[in-house]
Amino acid sequence: MAMNDTGSGKPGIGLIGLGTMGGALALNIAEKGFPIAVWNRTASVTTEFHAEAGPLAERIVPTATLADLVAAIAPPRAIILMVPAGPAVDDQLAALSPLLGPDDLVIDAGNANFHDTNRRQAAGLPFRFLGMGVSGGEEGARHGPAIMAGGEAADWARMAPVLQAIAAKAEDGTPCADHMGPAGAGHFVKAVHNGIEYADMQMIAETYGIMRDGLGMGATGIGQCFARWNEGVLRSYLVEISAAVSLARDPVGGGPLLDIIVDAAGQKGTGRWTAIEAQNLAAPIPVIEAAVMARNVSARRAERAAGEALYGRAAGKAVDVTPDDLEAALIAGKILCYAQGFAMISAAGKEFSWALDLPAIARVWRAGCIIRSAMLNDMAGALAEDPARNLILAPFFADHLRRSLPGLRRVVSAGALHGLALPALAAGLAWFDMMRTARGTANMIQAQRDFFGLHGFERLDGVKAPHGPWANDT
Numbered sequence: 001m002a003m004n005d006t007g008s009g010k011p012g013i014g015l016i017g018l019g020t021m022g023g024a025l026a027l028n029i030a031e032k033g034f035p036i037a038v039w040n041r042t043a044s045v046t047t048e049f050h051a052e053a054g055p056l057a058e059r060i061v062p063t064a065t066l067a068d069l070v071a072a073i074a075p076p077r078a079i080i081l082m083v084p085a086g087p088a089v090d091d092q093l094a095a096l097s098p099l100l101g102p103d104d105l106v107i108d109a110g111n112a113n114f115h116d117t118n119r120r121q122a123a124g125l126p127f128r129f130l131g132m133g134v135s136g137g138e139e140g141a142r143h144g145p146a147i148m149a150g151g152e153a154a155d156w157a158r159m160a161p162v163l164q165a166i167a168a169k170a171e172d173g174t175p176c177a178d179h180m181g182p183a184g185a186g187h188f189v190k191a192v193h194n195g196i197e198y199a200d201m202q203m204i205a206e207t208y209g210i211m212r213d214g215l216g217m218g219a220t221g222i223g224q225c226f227a228r229w230n231e232g233v234l235r236s237y238l239v240e241i242s243a244a245v246s247l248a249r250d251p252v253g254g255g256p257l258l259d260i261i262v263d264a265a266g267q268k269g270t271g272r273w274t275a276i277e278a279q280n281l282a283a284p285i286p287v288i289e290a291a292v293m294a295r296n297v298s299a300r301r302a303e304r305a306a307g308e309a310l311y312g313r314a315a316g317k318a319v320d321v322t323p324d325d326l327e328a329a330l331i332a333g334k335i336l337c338y339a340q341g342f343a344m345i346s347a348a349g350k351e352f353s354w355a356l357d358l359p360a361i362a363r364v365w366r367a368g369c370i371i372r373s374a375m376l377n378d379m380a381g382a383l384a385e386d387p388a389r390n391l392i393l394a395p396f397f398a399d400h401l402r403r404s405l406p407g408l409r410r411v412v413s414a415g416a417l418h419g420l421a422l423p424a425l426a427a428g429l430a431w432f433d434m435m436r437t438a439r440g441t442a443n444m445i446q447a448q449r450d451f452f453g454l455h456g457f458e459r460l461d462g463v464k465a466p467h468g469p470w471a472n473d474t
C-alpha cells in the first residue's frame, strides 16, 4: 500500500509531538505529497499548527485525542513519535499499545539513547518499532534532514519511500536516509554523529580562540578567515555558520555579536552518551571526549574567573602561527576525529553483531545533517575501499595528513607554550602520535603492573613471562 494513497481517503502516516522538530517534519512529509494525521499533547498546539500550515493544511489531519489519531490513519499504520527522549517515549508507547495492531509501526524519531531503543525493541511491543535518528535541526526537518534508521529491514523498507522523499539529497542526488542496522543501530549512529558534531564545533572554537587571543584578530577578520576556509577542503555547514556568526553585528550595541555572547556551553546528552559508550567499547575517541569535557569546563565560569585572577591571563597577541597553520590544524583535527568516530562505529558493529555499513553511514552524513561537509564524500570513498582500515591509513587521507600535520603541530605547540587551551586539537594529535608509533611505552605499564600485581607480561620474543625478577622479590 502506498503511503501517499492508501485507497481509503485516510493518510497512511501519523505524527505525535508538534514541537520544533515534529512540526517541521510533518510539514515536510505533507509537502512531499504524503497526507499525514497529527496529534499533540497540548491540543491548542495542534489547532494552531493546522491553521498555520497554509496550502499544506489540506494534506494534514489534525486530531484531538490519541484514539482519534489512530482512527484517522489507514491500517497498517505508521506513526512517527517526535517527543523528548526518555520517559515521554515510554509513556507514548504505553498509551499506543492498546490502540495499535501487530502490523502497525511506530517510529521513535527523537534522540533516544540507543540502549533504550534496544530495550524497547526487545520488550515485545504489540506493534512494530523502528528507532530513527534525525539530524539537521528545524531547518533540516522542514526541508531535508539526514535520517539514520534502526530496526528490522522490512520495516525500514516500508518507510523508505517517505523517508527518502523527505530527506536531504547529496550532490549526486542520493537521499541521505538509510537503514543503519537492527535494533538501536540508528540511534547509535545518530549519537556518534552528535559526538562528532561536538568535536567539530570545539575544534572550530579552538582555532577561533587562537585567532582572537593569540593573533589579536577581531571577529570580522576571523569571520573572513572562516569564509575563506569554507571554500577549500574544510567546506562544511559548521565552518560556514562559524563565518556567519563571526560576521554578525549586535543589534543592541552595534559591535560584533560574538563578543557579547556568554562563553558557557551546555551538553544535552548525546555527546556524553557517545563518550561513555566509547569507554564501554574500549574505542578511543579522545577528540570527542575532549569536546564534551570542554563544554563542562566552559560552564564553570566563576571557577575559571578565579583561576585567571590567581594565575594571570594567558599571554596572547604574539603567538607564532598563521591563519594557514590554523586551517591546516583544523583539516588534520577533523580527519583524526572522524577516523576515531568511524573506528568506534566499527567496534560497536563487532560488539553488538550489527553489520554496520561504514561507507553508507558516511554517505548519509553528506547532506542535511549538522556535520555535513565536502570531506564526507572522500571518507565514504576511502571507507568503501576497505571498511576495516582506519581512515588515517587510507592513502587519500594520509596525503592530507602529511600536508596538514605540520600546521597542527605548530598550533598545538603554540597553544601549550602560551597557555591557550586546545583540548580537542591536542587530543587528536596525541592519539595520532600514538597510532603512528610501532614501539610505544606500555611496556613500562606492563612492568609496573607485574611489579605490584603479579600480572605477568608478554615478552617481545613471544614468550609469556609468569613474573619479572623484580628487586622486591628478593
Ligand code: NDP
Binding pocket: 016, 017, 018, 019, 020, 021, 022, 040, 041, 042, 045, 082, 083, 084, 085, 087, 088, 091, 092, 109, 110, 111, 112, 134, 135, 136, 137, 138
Ligand atoms: P520540543 O520541545 O520543541 O517539542 C517537544 C514535543 O514533545 C512537543 O510537541 C510536546 O508537546 C511533546 N511532549 C513533551 N513531553 C511529552 C510527553 N510526556 N508526552 C507526549 N508529548 C510530549 O522538542 P524538539 O522538537 O526540539 O525535540 C523532539 C525530539 O527530537 C527530542 O528527542 C530531541 O532530542 C530530538 N531532536 C531535536 C533536534 C533539534 O534541533 N531541536 C534535532 C534532532 C533531534 P507539548 O506541546 O504538549 O509540550
